Amino acid sequence: MIGVKRLEALGVPRRTIWRRCEPGGVWRMVLPGVVLLGNGEPTEEQRIEAALVHASEGSMLTGVFALRRYGLRNLPATEEVHVLAPAERAVAGTGFVHIERTRRLPEPRIRSGLPTAPVPRAVIDAARRTSEQDAVAAMMAEAVQRRFCPPWALAEEVDRLNLSQATALFPALVPILGGARSVAEVDAWNLWQRSGLPEGQWNVRIFDANGRYIATPDNWCDEVGFAWEIDSYGFHASGPGFRATLARNARYAAAGIVVLQTLPSRLRSEPDAVMAELRAAHESAQRRPRPDVHVR
Numbered sequence: 001m002i003g004v005k006r007l008e009a010l011g012v013p014r015r016t017i018w019r020r021c022e023p024g025g026v027w028r029m030v031l032p033g034v035v036l037l038g039n040g041e042p043t044e045e046q047r048i049e050a051a052l053v054h055a056s057e058g059s060m061l062t063g064v065f066a067l068r069r070y071g072l073r074n075l076p077a078t079e080e081v082h083v084l085a086p087a088e089r090a091v092a093g094t095g096f097v098h099i100e101r102t103r104r105l106p107e108p109r110i111r112s113g114l115p116t117a118p119v120p121r122a123v124i125d126a127a128r129r130t131s132e133q134d135a136v137a138a139m140m141a142e143a144v145q146r147r148f149c150p151p152w153a154l155a156e157e158v159d160r161l162n163l164s165q166a167t168a169l170f171p172a173l174v175p176i177l178g179g180a181r182s183v184a185e186v187d188a189w190n191l192w193q194r195s196g197l198p199e200g201q202w203n204v205r206i207f208d209a210n211g212r213y214i215a216t217p218d219n220w221c222d223e224v225g226f227a228w229e230i231d232s233y234g235f236h237a238s239g240p241g242f243r244a245t246l247a248r249n250a251r252y253a254a255a256g257i258v259v260l261q262t263l264p265s266r267l268r269s270e271p272d273a274v275m276a277e278l279r280a281a282h283e284s285a286q287r288r289p290r291p292d293v294h295v296r
Contacts, residue, residue, distance in 0.1 A: 062117035069111035120153035184264035256291035
């Protein structure tokens with residue numbers, strides 16, 4: 001991928017460039033002023049390179065395609081290549097490229113040879129252009145769960161947005177700051193807030209009196225020693241996942257911990273029933289002496 005100006009600097013006359021980029025020619029004009037030295041359909045990588053050539057020096061990749069370069073998987077489908085460019089640059093988006101001119105350019109990371117925005121910025125940039133709340137929550141949760149960035153880094157990026165943009169992201173961000181690490185846990189976090197139960201801790205490690213590890217419940221109510229697990233049928237119903245779940249439940253039982261297991265689908269299909277089960281399980285935990293377990 002190369003710019004027309006660069007080709008001219010290398011001694012290729014402009015008329016030669018246009019002739020070679022005509023229909024049926026040996027080259028292809030992918031974007032205004034950006035030439036593919038071939039006549040086939042550009043690959044995803046070539047489209048990204050074309051976008052950065054179009055935006056010129058000082059620009060960087062952000063959004064969904066940036067997150068793919070870091071290895072994130074829970075990303076919305078898009079054909080748009082999102083690029084950050086210096087605010088003073090006279091360049092506009094075109095075709096498959098969205099150019100965002102900004103005075104708040106981060107220090108880029110080099111990923112697979114190309115300048116790429118840091119993960120927190122790329123997540124929030126992608127989230128701003130994603131209408132589906134589940135997709136936004138999934139990106140945020142994966143970035144934190146897989147330790148690409150801490151929750152506060154996402155919060156810092158949101159704090160820099162205007163009020164309307166920040167407000168749109170709050171429903172996904174607040175549960176992540178509270179400890180949720182998946183879309184299902186975001187649903188669970190929201191339901192727990194509505195339940196009127198004491199504030200829980202999300203994804204903390206529980207140990208018995210002898211320091212032996214018990215489990216890392218999705219939600220833990222330390223006051224009464226009550227664990228809530230959001231157990232998907234696909235992972236927990238068979239194979240290694242099933243065996244691990246049985247072993248975990250045996251450790252809960254041996255430690256005297258009351259545990260409630262809930263299918264993720266029920267958080268949306270039967271929220272009132274799940275809330276009633278939560279309250280009943282919490283009440284059951286209150287009626288017996290708190291087990292000798294602790295959070296680490």
